[in-house]
Amino acid sequence: MGFNNTTQKDVATKAGVSQATVSNALNPSSELNIPSRTIERIKKVANELNYKPNRFAKALRTNRTQTLACIIPDITNPFYPALVKGVQRTCEAADYDAVTLNTDGSKDREMHYIELVKQGRYDGLIGVFFNLDSSHFEELAEQNIPVVRLESNARAQAPQFFDSLYVDDESAFKDITQLLIDKGHTDICMISGKGGPQHLRVSGYKKALADADIKPFVQLEEEFNENGGKMALQKLLSKRHAPSAIVAANDLMAIGCMRVIKKLGLSIPDQIAVTGFDNIPAAELVTPALTTIDRFQEDSAAKAAKLIIGRLNKQVIGQGQTIKQPYRIIRRNSA
Amino acid sequence: MGFNNTTQKDVATKAGVSQATVSNALNPSSELNIPSRTIERIKKVANELNYKPNRFAKALRTNRTQTLACIIPDITNPFYPALVKGVQRTCEAADYDAVTLNTDGSKDREMHYIELVKQGRYDGLIGVFFNLDSSHFEELAEQNIPVVRLESNARAQAPQFFDSLYVDDESAFKDITQLLIDKGHTDICMISGKGGPQHLRVSGYKKALADADIKPFVQLEEEFNENGGKMALQKLLSKRHAPSAIVAANDLMAIGCMRVIKKLGLSIPDQIAVTGFDNIPAAELVTPALTTIDRFQEDSAAKAAKLIIGRLNKQVIGQGQTIKQPYRIIRRNSA
DNA sequence: CTGTTAGCGCTTTCAC
DNA sequence: GTGAAAGCGCTAACAG
Numbered sequence: 193m194g195f196n197n198t199t200q201k202d203v204a205t206k207a208g209v210s211q212a213t214v215s216n217a218l219n220p221s222s223e224l225n226i227p228s229r230t231i232e233r234i235k236k237v238a239n240e241l242n243y244k245p246n247r248f249a250k251a252l253r254t255n256r257t258q259t260l261a262c263i264i265p266d267i268t269n270p271f272y273p274a275l276v277k278g279v280q281r282t283c284e285a286a287d288y289d290a291v292t293l294n295t296d297g298s299k300d301r302e303m304h305y306i307e308l309v310k311q312g313r314y315d316g317l318i319g320v321f322f323n324l325d326s327s328h329f330e331e332l333a334e335q336n337i338p339v340v341r342l343e344s345n346a347r348a349q350a351p352q353f354f355d356s357l358y359v360d361d362e363s364a365f366k367d368i369t370q371l372l373i374d375k376g377h378t379d380i381c382m383i384s385g386k387g388g389p390q391h392l393r394v395s396g397y398k399k400a401l402a403d404a405d406i407k408p409f410v411q412l413e414e415e416f417n418e419n420g421g422k423m424a425l426q427k428l429l430s431k432r433h434a435p436s437a438i439v440a441a442n443d444l445m446a447i448g449c450m451r452v453i454k455k456l457g458l459s460i461p462d463q464i465a466v467t468g469f470d471n472i473p474a475a476e477l478v479t480p481a482l483t484t485i486d487r488f489q490e491d492s493a494a495k496a497a498k499l500i501i502g503r504l505n506k507q508v509i510g511q512g513q514t515i516k517q518p519y520r521i522i523r524r525n526s527a
Numbered sequence: 528m529g530f531n532n533t534t535q536k537d538v539a540t541k542a543g544v545s546q547a548t549v550s551n552a553l554n555p556s557s558e559l560n561i562p563s564r565t566i567e568r569i570k571k572v573a574n575e576l577n578y579k580p581n582r583f584a585k586a587l588r589t590n591r592t593q594t595l596a597c598i599i600p601d602i603t604n605p606f607y608p609a610l611v612k613g614v615q616r617t618c619e620a621a622d623y624d625a626v627t628l629n630t631d632g633s634k635d636r637e638m639h640y641i642e643l644v645k646q647g648r649y650d651g652l653i654g655v656f657f658n659l660d661s662s663h664f665e666e667l668a669e670q671n672i673p674v675v676r677l678e679s680n681a682r683a684q685a686p687q688f689f690d691s692l693y694v695d696d697e698s699a700f701k702d703i704t705q706l707l708i709d710k711g712h713t714d715i716c717m718i719s720g721k722g723g724p725q726h727l728r729v730s731g732y733k734k735a736l737a738d739a740d741i742k743p744f745v746q747l748e749e750e751f752n753e754n755g756g757k758m759a760l761q762k763l764l765s766k767r768h769a770p771s772a773i774v775a776a777n778d779l780m781a782i783g784c785m786r787v788i789k790k791l792g793l794s795i796p797d798q799i800a801v802t803g804f805d806n807i808p809a810a811e812l813v814t815p816a817l818t819t820i821d822r823f824q825e826d827s828a829a830k831a832a833k834l835i836i837g838r839l840n841k842q843v844i845g846q847g848q849t850i851k852q853p854y855r856i857i858r859r860n861s862a
Numbered sequence: 863c864t865g866t867t868a869g870c871g872c873t874t875t876c877a878c
Numbered sequence: 879g880t881g882a883a884a885g886c887g888c889t890a891a892c893a894g
Contacts, residue, residue: 197646197647197871199870199871199872200871200872201871209880209881210880210881210882211871211872211881212872212873212874212880212881212882212883213879213880213881215871215872215873215874216873216874216879216880219873225879226879226880227879230879230880244646245871245872246587246647246870246871246872247648248583248586248587248592248870248871248872249587249870249871249872249873249886250871250872250873251583251586251872251886252581252583252584252587252870252871252872252885252886252887252888253871253872253873253874253885253886254872254873254886255886257583259624266612267602267608267611267612267615268608268609268612268808268825270605270608270808270809272608273602273603273605273607273608274603276602276627277601277602277603277629280602280627280628280629289594289626289648290626290627291594291624291625291626292611292615292625292627293615294612294615311532311579312532312581313582313624418812447812451812451814454814473603473605473809474605474808474809474812474813477753477782477786477809477812477813478809478812478813478814479786479789479813479814490603532887534886534887534888535887535888536887544864544865545864545865545866546865546887546888547864547865547866547867547888547889547890548863548864548865550887550888550889550890551864551889551890554889560863561863561864562863565863565864580887580888581886581887581888583886583887583888584870584886584887584888584889585887585888585889586870586888587869587870587871587872587886587887587888588869588870588887588888588889588890589870589888589889589890590870
């Protein structure tokens, strides 16, 4: 337990001022007019005594915790660590703590964590939510708790209770499908998990095909993971002949699918090309290395945390914004 | 920020008792003797009013933060997310927060975070440290801040300021090398990064070889990552003919090394067998899937967090323990 | 068995 | 410009 810590009182005694003055000097608040000489002296003493504000006293007084919640489905899903790191990077620079909370993608847990935030346990939250709509964030907005959602499409124009950073999944899948078309593929199937990002990703795929007058074929499977990729490809092949290219809804599915292809003795990309989405670390480790799309999660998440802190400091004000984030196709050897 | 929250005072008023009684009823402390009927009534009211203790007030008063620090090199290193999840799992069950801090493996940052903990910002810490020795934890021990280090070997018998959960790296590498020997390999090289776990892992490899009367050959490279694995194998091949098997110091190095082997047109495991260590998620995704060793990070880390909380609750007392953790060889197709 | 009281370290009126 | 004083919600003596 933290003993031994210098308090404002100690600084005040040594600097020959009152404790309140120390507080004011150290927190250059609004209207106060403390001569800069005094401020300097107090700061010097604070430094000498290695004064560190007690964040719990501060939190109790101000209802500000200096802690942000980073709510994600699962830290062991390889897409998320980079995202978490982005949040941590910003937080550390601003002397905030970041707490990571795993929802497992379940609605109950998503709501549970929202509840914790409402109780004032965190000053703001950056999150990826699969099951919540705008209304779930209304109370947070009323309590002036800023929220940034990381999403896969632009929000409707309705008044927003939160900021939204999104990568345009539909456009990304249109682009990567177009890449295959440009390479001469005329028989391109897609595999995807169900729910969440399925709709937009499939839609992007279909749009590109429609433009090129190619008939789509989509095989869905329950989960967006490696096993889902395996199962989807097996089902697909039981229904129709092998396509020349497969667009997978994410890297994990692409990798699962690649394993089936290789087990069948077919070569990638010559006989079947495969593309992914997310650019997880494993994407460049598999053979052949996976052509995929990077979403720059770390940078986006760092930006999200900055937005939160900006709102907490009143540097950002007004209604929730919807901000587009970049993506980039990473060409490797699988397509 | 958290308004609207019921306090003990509110509960007290509604239950017709004093605020202090509410506190006592809700925290079944030592010697107090409150009739269970009263306790039940207070709990009922607390529930009705949805009372949630204010953790900052509590922290200020008790110097207990209900927050644990989980200090690791880098959350984007695929070995660590599972570890973090183990800590989070235990913490959530005990209503603790877990804050993850990345040291990048640098001594400065390791010491910096220790400093934060000393300031009372966290009640305890679970950590992986590359550059700190026992003495760095002495002050924490004096402040009664429990520490669990996750390590790669048993500690000496000297008085410990912390608990230590270790996987026996040396024994693990002896075992996996033995696996190769049992398969008939007689020319087995090892590649490793420098520092940290290098010594023990190489030593285990050498012990197995010595028992079988095989001459060791170790190629070191700076980093324990994919690139390190590539470079190490290239250097090795520039010095001597290709071995029939390679023991890599971890999965990332094994995967880098596999890429070079495949680029040379050699087959794995027929011409060169490869083994890794860590069982990171990518290990089963590469081709061929990597034979490696699982360290059960999630479970060990969960156990570490339980130990910390046990010490905080005085359920665990006494000098720091050194506790061996299991590992298991995962046989896949690379060896 | 329960209530009164003090005070953790801090921010914030409000006087001087 | 600076300080005194109140109080955030809680725990822990202590008194009754």
